[in-house]
Amino acid sequence: MARKKIALIGGGQIGGVLVQLIAQKQLGDVVLFDIVEDLPQGKTLDIVEASRVDLFDVNLRGTNDYKDIEGSDLVIITAGLPRKPGMSRDDLLVTNAKIMKTVAENVKQYAPNAIVIVISNPLDAMVTLFQKITGFPTNRVIGQAGVLDSSRFATFIAWELGVSVKDVNAMVMGGHGDTMVPIVRYANVNGLPVMELLERKYNDKNKAKEVMDAMVNRTKMAGGEVIKLLKTGSAFYSPASSAIAMTESILYDEKRVLPTCAYLNGEFGVKGFYVGVPAVLGANGVERIIEFKLDAEEQAALDNSVKAVKELVEAMTRLGF
Numbered sequence: 392m393a394r395k396k397i398a399l400i401g402g403g404q405i406g407g408v409l410v411q412l413i414a415q416k417q418l419g420d421v422v423l424f425d426i427v428e429d430l431p432q433g434k435t436l437d438i439v440e441a442s443r444v445d446l447f448d449v450n451l452r453g454t455n456d457y458k459d460i461e462g463s464d465l466v467i468i469t470a471g472l473p474r475k476p477g478m479s480r481d482d483l484l485v486t487n488a489k490i491m492k493t494v495a496e497n498v499k500q501y502a503p504n505a506i507v508i509v510i511s512n513p514l515d516a517m518v519t520l521f522q523k524i525t526g527f528p529t530n531r532v533i534g535q536a537g538v539l540d541s542s543r544f545a546t547f548i549a550w551e552l553g554v555s556v557k558d559v560n561a562m563v564m565g566g567h568g569d570t571m572v573p574i575v576r577y578a579n580v581n582g583l584p585v586m587e588l589l590e591r592k593y594n595d596k597n598k599a600k601e602v603m604d605a606m607v608n609r610t611k612m613a614g615g616e617v618i619k620l621l622k623t624g625s626a627f628y629s630p631a632s633s634a635i636a637m638t639e640s641i642l643y644d645e646k647r648v649l650p651t652c653a654y655l656n657g658e659f660g661v662k663g664f665y666v667g668v669p670a671v672l673g674a675n676g677v678e679r680i681i682e683f684k685l686d687a688e689e690q691a692a693l694d695n696s697v698k699a700v701k702e703l704v705e706a707m708t709r710l711g712f
């Protein structure tokens with residue numbers, strides 16, 4: 392079977408880790424595109440020179456020419472600026488929309504059949520813009536945010552309860568911004584409700600709620616917490632790993648249920664917008680959106696998050712994108 396061709400648009404921090412993970416896992420041949428001359432060539436050369444040590448046999452190629460992404464099966468987009476300390480994701484709108492426009496036009500021309508995962512911020516708006524410009528079917532255009540936000544939430548829960556993070560299931564829905572919605576009610580440790588475990592730990596319902604609220608807030612602010620520490624850029628290992636989980640589910644047709652920035656057509660009461668929801672990811676991209684009943688508080692939080700996404704998309708449209 393021929394190896395898959397994976398194009399990575401953006402050869403910065405996340406792009407570099409994506410190349411390394413794809414190579415180490417032998418998911419396919421990689422073309423790394425960036426506008427900065429020699430940067431993608433240098434990164435791919437550096438990584439391929441570890442192939443004898445890491446024992447991988449895929450082709451890695453860096454380029455500044457979009458033609459080289461021709462016929463890609465999967466495209467992952469990280470092109471765009473990251474946040475600096477104190478910035479919100481929305482502050483990146485104008486700069487990154489301009490970049491996304493060129494990226495979308497070129498992907499449309501050279502890889503019209505690809506499944507596309509967008510990572511660039513502000514995520515929900517960038518996915519929306521990419522889909523609008525390419526006109527690709529919505530099942531083939533998705534965004535990565537929820538896998539990472541959920542992994543952050545799960546990490547904090549594991550630390551708090553002193554259990555393996557492998558046993559923690561916790562999902563974050565909504566837009567990839569401060570309004571994101573960690574779903575507390577279904578957070579569990581191998582099926583056991585996290586809230587009950589917290590109440591037993593503290594023997595105090597109020598304290599348990601306080602601890603959970605703090606974890607929810609830390610999750611919402613987790614991107615900013617990393618930026619504040621790194622000072623020169625934003626998180627890049629964890630976003631890359633998260634996109635790889637989505638990539639594997641698609642390339643191996645695993646049908647994993649992953650929180651995905653997906654186009655909604657009435658699900659959860661949302662029509663015509665991209666927002667984070669649980670979705671089955673397989674060979675056709677988003678194969679199904681998994682709906683479940685939200686309680687009044689969760690639905691209100693999701694509506695609020697969708698409102699923020701809508702406002703940003705409308706602002707983008709007003710700016711001519």
Ligand code: TXD
Nearest residue numbers: 401402403404405426469470471472473510511512535630
């Ligand atoms: O979970 C998530 N979705 C995210 C998203 C988590 C963290 C960071 N997230 C966002 O991803 C971040 O806010 C940025 O918008 C993107 C990429 O983050 P990264 O840390 O990789 O940024 P870098 O290192 O600055 O890399 C961006 C690259 C850089 O090499 C530029 O030269 C390139 O993008 N770039 C372009 N590539 C192609 N085409 C154009 N026009 C272009 N402009 C810049």
